[in-house]
Amino acid sequence: MPLNRSKKKTPMPTQNPEVRRRNFSEVALGYSEEEAVSEAKRCLQCKKPGCVEGCPVQVQIPQFIKRIAERDFEGAIKIIKETNSLPAICGRVCPQEAQCEKNCVLGKVGEPVAIGRLERFAADWERTRGSHPPVIPKKLGKKVAIIGSGPAGLTCAGDLAKLGYDVTIFEALHKPGGVLVYGIPEFRLPKIIVEQEVKFIQQLGVEIKTNMVMGKVLTIDDLFEMGYEAVFISTGAGLPKFMGIPGENYLGVYSANEFLTRINLMKAYSFPNTDTPIKVGKKVAVIGGGNVAMDAARSALRMGADEVHIVYRRSEEEMPARKEEFENAKEESIIFDFLTNPVRIIGNENGWVKGIECIRMELGEPDASGRRRPVPITGSEFIMDVDTVIIAIGTGPNPLLTKTTEGLELTKHGYIAVDEEGRTSREGVWAGGDIVTGSATVILAMGAGKKAARSIHEYLQNKKWQQ
Amino acid sequence: MFKILEKRELAPSIKLFVIEAPLVAKKAKPGQFVILRIKEGGERIPLTIADYDAQNGTVTIVFQEVGKTTRELGTLEAGDYIEDFVGPLGVPVEFPNHKKVLGIGGGLGIAPLYPKLKMLHQQGVEVVSIIGARTAEMLILEEEIKTVSNRMYVCTDDGSKGRHGFVTVVLKELLEQGEKFDEIIIIGPPILMKIGSEITKPYGIPTMVSLNPIMVDGTGMCGGCRVTVDGEIKFACVDGPAFDGHKVDFDELIKRLATYKEEEKISLEIFNKAHGCKLINKIEGADKDAVK
Numbered sequence: 001m002p003l004n005r006s007k008k009k010t011p012m013p014t015q016n017p018e019v020r021r022r023n024f025s026e027v028a029l030g031y032s033e034e035e036a037v038s039e040a041k042r043c044l045q046c047k048k049p050g051c052v053e054g055c056p057v058q059v060q061i062p063q064f065i066k067r068i069a070e071r072d073f074e075g076a077i078k079i080i081k082e083t084n085s086l087p088a089i090c091g092r093v094c095p096q097e098a099q100c101e102k103n104c105v106l107g108k109v110g111e112p113v114a115i116g117r118l119e120r121f122a123a124d125w126e127r128t129r130g131s132h133p134p135v136i137p138k139k140l141g142k143k144v145a146i147i148g149s150g151p152a153g154l155t156c157a158g159d160l161a162k163l164g165y166d167v168t169i170f171e172a173l174h175k176p177g178g179v180l181v182y183g184i185p186e187f188r189l190p191k192i193i194v195e196q197e198v199k200f201i202q203q204l205g206v207e208i209k210t211n212m213v214m215g216k217v218l219t220i221d222d223l224f225e226m227g228y229e230a231v232f233i234s235t236g237a238g239l240p241k242f243m244g245i246p247g248e249n250y251l252g253v254y255s256a257n258e259f260l261t262r263i264n265l266m267k268a269y270s271f272p273n274t275d276t277p278i279k280v281g282k283k284v285a286v287i288g289g290g291n292v293a294m295d296a297a298r299s300a301l302r303m304g305a306d307e308v309h310i311v312y313r314r315s316e317e318e319m320p321a322r323k324e325e326f327e328n329a330k331e332e333s334i335i336f337d338f339l340t341n342p343v344r345i346i347g348n349e350n351g352w353v354k355g356i357e358c359i360r361m362e363l364g365e366p367d368a369s370g371r372r373r374p375v376p377i378t379g380s381e382f383i384m385d386v387d388t389v390i391i392a393i394g395t396g397p398n399p400l401l402t403k404t405t406e407g408l409e410l411t412k413h414g415y416i417a418v419d420e421e422g423r424t425s426r427e428g429v430w431a432g433g434d435i436v437t438g439s440a441t442v443i444l445a446m447g448a449g450k451k452a453a454r455s456i457h458e459y460l461q462n463k464k465w466q467q
Numbered sequence: 468m469f470k471i472l473e474k475r476e477l478a479p480s481i482k483l484f485v486i487e488a489p490l491v492a493k494k495a496k497p498g499q500f501v502i503l504r505i506k507e508g509g510e511r512i513p514l515t516i517a518d519y520d521a522q523n524g525t526v527t528i529v530f531q532e533v534g535k536t537t538r539e540l541g542t543l544e545a546g547d548y549i550e551d552f553v554g555p556l557g558v559p560v561e562f563p564n565h566k567k568v569l570g571i572g573g574g575l576g577i578a579p580l581y582p583k584l585k586m587l588h589q590q591g592v593e594v595v596s597i598i599g600a601r602t603a604e605m606l607i608l609e610e611e612i613k614t615v616s617n618r619m620y621v622c623t624d625d626g627s628k629g630r631h632g633f634v635t636v637v638l639k640e641l642l643e644q645g646e647k648f649d650e651i652i653i654i655g656p657p658i659l660m661k662i663g664s665e666i667t668k669p670y671g672i673p674t675m676v677s678l679n680p681i682m683v684d685g686t687g688m689c690g691g692c693r694v695t696v697d698g699e700i701k702f703a704c705v706d707g708p709a710f711d712g713h714k715v716d717f718d719e720l721i722k723r724l725a726t727y728k729e730e731e732k733i734s735l736e737i738f739n740k741a742h743g744c745k746l747i748n749k750i751e752g753a754d755k756d757a758v759k
Contacts, residue, residue, distance in 0.1 A: 172686050174504055174511075174551040182688075211553045213686055217490050240690040242700055249693060249700070249719055251726050258689035266510065266683065272737055275510035275536055276683070277730035351722035398687050400705060 004041035007110025012117055017331040021301050024186040024269060027328060028092070033071070036121040040068035042106065043113045050103030051115060056447030057084050057155070061100055061115055068118055076122040084119075085158035085201060086151065086446065088127055088193045091120025093184060094443045095322050127196055133203050140164040142460050145228040147214045147401065150178020151442045152234035152433030154201050155449030156456075161204035163457055168228070170212040175265065178236050179434075180442070182265040183257070185295050187302065188325075191264075215401035220408075220429060230456045233416060233424070233431040234449060237439055238398030242391055243287065247345030252279060252353035256288070256296045256392035263299050281387030284308045285356055287342055288392035289319040290439070294326065296390045297334045308334050309384070313341040313361050318371040339363070339374060343381065345389055355385045394439050405429075413438070422452035427465045430456060469503075469552040472525060474545045477607040478600070480532040481575060482541050483517070489524030491554045497582040498560030498677065498709050501526065502685040504551040505539055512536050513682045515579035515708070516555060517608075526554070529578035529607065535734040542742070556685045560675065560709050562586075565649040567593040569641070570616070571634050571663060573655025574600055577608050579677055580654045581615070588615035595648070596620070597637045603628035635662050642670050650675060653712060657721045664712030674712035678703045680723060695719055 013029040014020070020027050031039065043065040051061040060079050067076035080087045096102075096116035104112030144160050146153045149171040157167045175181050177194045202208060212218065214235070223231055240255035242248050259278070262268040266276035280303040286296045289312035297308045310329070312319060315338045319326065330336070339361040346355040360380035363372035397414040409417040409425035415438060416431040418424055424431050432448025434440055459465065473485035491501060500515045518527035532541045543549070560583055562568065568587050572580035577598050584594050594615060599622035600606040606621065606628060613619050620637045621629030630637060634655075650673045653663040660676040667674045680692040680703050687705035694703050695716035701707060 172553070173684060174553075182684075211551050212490075213553060213556060216555055217494055217553075237688075239687045239702070239705075242690070242693075249695060249723065251723060255690040258683060258691045261683055261689050267508070270508075271730065272734050274508040275734060277727045277734070279726065279730075351719070398705075400686060 002041065003044070004038055006042060007106075009111045009114040009117070010035050010039040010042075012114070017328075017333075020187065021298075021332040022304075024302055026190050027187050030124055031117055031121045033073075033125075036068055036118060037071060039114050040065045040118055043069070044105060046105060050105065051100040051113075054099040054101075054103040056099065056443050057450050059084050059087075059100075059119070064122060065113065065115070065118055068122060073122060073125045077126040080119060080122055083450075084446070085155055086197045087119050088123035089151070089180060089189060089197055090443055090446070091116050091118075091123055092189050092193075093441075095441055097323060099443065127193070134162075134200065136203075136205050137162060137164040139166060139205075140460075142166065143168065143226075143228045144230045144232070144456060144460075145170065145223045146232045146234060148172070148178055148234040148236055148433070148435075149176035149198070149208055150180060150234060150236050150433060150445060152236075152445035152449040152452075153178065153232065154198065155446040156232045156234065156432070156453045157206045157449075158201045158204055159450055159453035160456060161201070161206045163453075165457075165460070167206045169206060169208045170214050170218070171208060171210045172213045172235075173265065174210050176208045176210060178234075182261045183237075183292070183295070184442075185260065185264055185299050187298065188295065213400065215404040220401075220405045220426075224428065229428065229460055231429045232422075232449070232452050232456065233401065233429065233435060234433040234445070235398060235401055235435045236445075237395040237434040239396045240391070241394050241396055243342065243393060245342060245344050247347055247353075248391070250345055250347035250353045250389075251351050252281060252387055253345060253389045253391065256286070256292045256390055257395065259296050259390050260292070260299065263303065269303060278303065279388065280305050281353075282306045283386045284388040284390065285342075285384060285386040286310050286390045286392055288312065288394070289314065289321055290392065290394070291321050291325055292439075293390075293392035294321045294329050294334075296392050298329055298332060300388065300390065301332060301334065305388070309337050309386070310334055311337045311340050311342060311356070311358065311384075313339065313374045314371060315339055315363060337384075341374065341376065346383065353387055353389055355383050356389060357381055357383050395434070397435060397438075421455035422448055423455060423465075428459070468548040468550060471543055471545050471547050471549065474543070477529065478605045480541070481529065481605070481607055482532070483527060483529045484540075484543075485525050485527050486549065486552060487524060488526045488552050488554075491552065492519045492524045492526050493521045495519040495521075495526060495555040496559030497586045498579075499555035499557045500579075500685075500708060501528065501552055501554030502556060502682065503528075503540075503549055503553070505536065505543070506550045509539075509550070510536050511551070511683055511685070513556075513679060513685055513704070515677065515679070516582060517578040518582055518585075526552075529575065531575045534731050535738045538735065538738055538742075553685065556704060557708050558706065562590070562592065562650060565590075565592050567595070567648050569638070569648045569651045570594060570596045570612075571638060571651065571653045571655070571659075572596070572598045572612070573634050573653075573659040574605070575607070576653075576655030576659070576677075577606075577612060580652060581608055581611055583652055584612065584615045593617050595641070595646075597622065597634045599623060599629075599634035601625065633659070635659065635666055638663060639666055642666065642672075648672055652676075657717050657724065660712060660715075661717035661721075664715070664717075668713050675709050676712035676715060677708045678710060678715065678720060679708065680720060681726060694723075
């Protein structure tokens, strides 16, 4: 088969920025079969593939890409699904540039193979044709409880169900998917895809109980009494952080979690056809430089804002957001105010936001994160007129479950302490995802779910709890 | 899906539902609340638990029809189902060594007051209560409060029943007469809780209020329900809803409750048009008593 020797990735067709900035439809449109095959032919099929090492769930990347190059799309998705139960999601939201694609040898002389785009292609190819219902394995008669139905929980559930366990997922919200449904916007990850991936997990025999706020309605002790032999805690990101500056409770100030939840989970963009409202003004400032900040800013634009700023205290280089999302946001005319830090939010007499006072920053010596520390420039304060402020500076751990679980060791920041297999300080209890790591990525959470599933399987076979 | 087992009209536009929710009933404690969503596309609204029965697996909620969602909820009948019913949420209240407590309930606030007084009464604590409403026909749960109180005062704004005036008038009198309480619980519209807390403050009597800010998830995830207590941001859903009334920034709470005023109006108008409602004026009048 002739190689495609292009140094660049086959471009991804996208919606025109001028059009897409006002709609919630998906931005990236996906490869056609021809585009996928052509891109797949760029892969050198390395004997020792670095890409697989870079993947938290070890997708057999060269093998599935080979199938695409040979037009065996069904074979490709089959290989992916051996290790990844949520490929249509990963193909869209994984930071491939920091994982598989980072290790691609082609990246040394040009652009790496577009592994994420190919994964998405294979998953979508199957999805649009209707996937085969999975083979349901023989039941082992052992019950496992999973708390939270985000990427970590779904992955752990899928892997355990494939091994024959009776898995129940307890979800606090009314819809399964966790951050995939409340956090990541439609234009980046259509909800229909999440629904289909969740359905696949259910077809494996996993039961999902919604409206279950664990720690409140049931405790972990209750679960053991109910006959569950292992529990995996994947409750996710938790409480939004605020900056602790004056004015954060003015009307029109949202946490990114609230802003995105109202739009994504509660479908506030359809108000008044749906009942949950949201207020998006004409000029919006989003504070923070991560993917959530990008999502919030681009959502604000789609909700009708005239001007959306991202206010970030460091520079472009330190910004944690994926490059692709940054580029997308720029194309959609989001304005980036780098090296700018809010010091207070200003309100009007009715308590509504009317501006933020910011201070300019400059980069000093590297801090604990290894990034150069931003230092305020004295006297550089200025006022930015805005009527909506969205705070996207991260989240802290949610204590609802950990508070009611005895013997569960926490880190000094309140996250659950685990060993390398995801085991907590309590026998029979594992944890993974953002409740362990703090805000991270979908794929890292999936990796943690996978690891925990392996460890749970081992434990339930011999009931040995050694740490 | 959660079944409505019983429906009662307590007052014009105030309704009581007994909901079949065994898991919630089993864990519910006074001071906690639920979040419900009537159907797909609906909003999630918090409602305080007015009573619960672990044995029968039921949870009682009381709500006033003030907005679209509560009006729609009011159209449901016994035998109908609610899509989502989540709880028990929030921190339960505790009164470890109390001997005598004063409970004050205004309007719909009488409903969440009831389980707290009931628990105190069962603990053998002396309970004095003051309940009030705009007018006699809007007064709810009078019998229930009476059975858990050693002494009860009733007030109406228009004098149509009991004392003529606000509940705070009686509160003031009791304190001025030198009556002592280990704690005072005030639940009702924010303005009542604010004024009540201002009255009790000089007497140094611990005063508990129960806040009902706008919420979405009710699990701490969104921070929409944040309130300022003692100068710090608290999330009413996970840190409350009960707080020290002397430390709550009520003015901020009142402002934040009005965030979606325009949208609430639009939503209600559309609903009323679709349901051919002739009671709009009455409902808007009822708004004054509403906690939410």
